[in-house]
Amino acid sequence: MRRDERSSQRRLLAAAKSLFAERGYEGTAIADITRAAKTSHSQFLKYYSGKEELRREIVEEHWLELSRSVILATSSVSAATEKLKLALNMFISSLENDPEFRTILLLERAAMRERGGVTVGPEFREFIAILDDIVKEMKDTGELRAAKLDVHALRSALIGAIEGMMRDQLMATSNFPAQYSVEQVRSMLSIVINSVCDFRRPSAGVQAGLGESIAGAPGEDDWIRYYLKLADRALHPIELS
Numbered sequence: 198m199r200r201d202e203r204s205s206q207r208r209l210l211a212a213a214k215s216l217f218a219e220r221g222y223e224g225t226a227i228a229d230i231t232r233a234a235k236t237s238h239s240q241f242l243k244y245y246s247g248k249e250e251l252r253r254e255i256v257e258e259h260w261l262e263l264s265r266s267v268i269l270a271t272s273s274v275s276a277a278t279e280k281l282k283l284a285l286n287m288f289i290s291s292l293e294n295d296p297e298f299r300t301i302l303l304l305e306r307a308a309m310r311e312r313g314g315v316t317v318g319p320e321f322r323e324f325i326a327i328l329d330d331i332v333k334e335m336k337d338t339g340e341l342r343a344a345k346l347d348v349h350a351l352r353s354a355l356i357g358a359i360e361g362m363m364r365d366q367l368m369a370t371s372n373f374p375a376q377y378s379v380e381q382v383r384s385m386l387s388i389v390i391n392s393v394c395d396f397r398r399p400s401a402g403v404q405a406g407l408g409e410s411i412a413g414a415p416g417e418d419d420w421i422r423y424y425l426k427l428a429d430r431a432l433h434p435i436e437l438s
Contacts, residue, residue, distance in 0.1 A: 211234070263288065332352050362385065
């Protein structure tokens with residue numbers, strides 16, 4: 198694809214993402230997207246059959262980037278419980294740092310409808326598979342207190358908790374009672390995970406993998422900062438070279 202064609206497609210993606218977040222999927226017409234992207238309807242049809250296909254690409258692109266980052270970050274973590282906390286904190290960060298995607302995902306639809314059924318994109322399935330593998334590892338290594346706890350049920354509960362808390366935050370601008378911070382979302386997530394896990398903390402002085410060590414007995418805030426440092430390095434891989 199030529200550079201000018203790629204630029205035109207990226208403009209359509211950026212315009213649609215902004216408009217879907219601002220007006221909602223149903224409230225955005227293809228004409229609105231092409232106008233905002235400063236291109237034509239014929240150019241739109243070169244890349245997309247309709248706005249549903251465009252919305253799918255916006256969502257799947259985000260899940261693909263997140264999955265790659267989670268795989269990179271968790272590869273340096275040994276304990277499965279720590280992998281799960283890191284992966285879910287990265288999910289929170291991805292929503293916090295991309296308000297448009299956050300609005301589209303949480304206030305629009307998490308899955309697409311196609312021919313009367315529900316279609317889940319492969320990129321989202323990949324992210325879910327990563328989490329399921331981590332939870333299964335926790336179960337196999339005895340890090341879960343409840344041995345009979347279903348892997349999929351736990352993963353769904355954790356994802357639902359994050360989405361629910363951050364969705365309510367979006368509604369707080371309309372006087373909805375959700376006046377809490379993202380840090381409080383992370384703290385609540387940690388409480389939920391600890392409630393079902395035999396949580397194993399690495400010993401004091403463990404190397405953080407970032408040229409630092411954590412001195413003394415680490416507290417919850419220390420671990421959150423540790424997760425965020427790992428997540429930041431994974432989300433910006435150019436800094437790893």
